[in-house]
Amino acid sequence: MLDYDKEADEYDATRGGEPRAAAAADAVLALVPEGARDLLDVACGTGIVTRRLAAGRPAMRVIGADAAPRMTRMAAERIPDAVVLADSRRLPFPAGAFDAVTSVWLLHLVAGPEDVRAIVAECARVLRPGGVYVTTVDKAAAHDVGSDIDAVLAPRPRRPAQDRAEHVEEYAIEHGLAPAGQARFRGHGQGRSPRSTVADLRRGWFTQLAPDDPLAERFVVRLEELPDQDVPRADPEFTLRAFRKPAVG
Numbered sequence: 001m002l003d004y005d006k007e008a009d010e011y012d013a014t015r016g017g018e019p020r021a022a023a024a025a026d027a028v029l030a031l032v033p034e035g036a037r038d039l040l041d042v043a044c045g046t047g048i049v050t051r052r053l054a055a056g057r058p059a060m061r062v063i064g065a066d067a068a069p070r071m072t073r074m075a076a077e078r079i080p081d082a083v084v085l086a087d088s089r090r091l092p093f094p095a096g097a098f099d100a101v102t103s104v105w106l107l108h109l110v111a112g113p114e115d116v117r118a119i120v121a122e123c124a125r126v127l128r129p130g131g132v133y134v135t136t137v138d139k140a141a142a143h144d145v146g147s148d149i150d151a152v153l154a155p156r157p158r159r160p161a162q163d164r165a166e167h168v169e170e171y172a173i174e175h176g177l178a179p180a181g182q183a184r185f186r187g188h189g190q191g192r193s194p195r196s197t198v199a200d201l202r203r204g205w206f207t208q209l210a211p212d213d214p215l216a217e218r219f220v221v222r223l224e225e226l227p228d229q230d231v232p233r234a235d236p237e238f239t240l241r242a243f244r245k246p247a248v249g
Helices: 004-011 017-033 048-056 069-078 113-125 148-152 166-172 192-200 213-223
Strands: 040-041 061-066 083-085 097-101 127-137 178-188 235-242
Touching: 017 048, 017 127, 017 178, 017 235, 040 048, 040 113, 048 061, 048 069, 061 069, 069 083, 083 166, 097 113, 113 127, 113 166, 127 166, 148 192, 166 178, 166 235, 192 213
Parallel strands: 040 061, 040 097, 061 083, 097 127
Antiparallel strands: 127 235, 178 235
């Protein structure tokens, strides 16, 4: 996994910046009930999406939580007095504290299914009855857009996807949540070009392929043969799933 304290300063610029954040926040809010009084954004990162969630619903109290100290400090600059340092598997909030909980680009990062279960369990725990949990699913698959770059990289080793939609739904149901809708949004500025993909290979972006692996160098050679070296291919389309906690009585 990437070191997100080291990634913090360049995180927004390398991941679509404000356009991607705006698309994510709009899609999330479309799944959050209008009457929600408070929302917890789990793994809020730099707060670039969290700030837009707050701006989109001025009457709703928005809290961000993240486990990376540098990310948390950056988020606190965007939403002062509303960010906590916290492990998403052990949230420092009482049961039933929020009308909505979100986790955007989190579940794909964790080590295994037990961590996903723990995160979903915590998000369900801190929801009030009638509340909604919204999360991204199938993130890695979204980046395969059918381009010539994807064709070159198809044989690469991949880690198991921890955020497969069917698994996340299974865990949500295990913890008393029911499916409540979905949405999609564009990952603005995240379309790969051959040259940027070579740079990602050489910095270890593909976590199952070390930069000094001979296979990585073979991919580099093939990528450098592709046309339009600096032309980004299609942006990914990310998927959100919503789950509702049944109302009491």
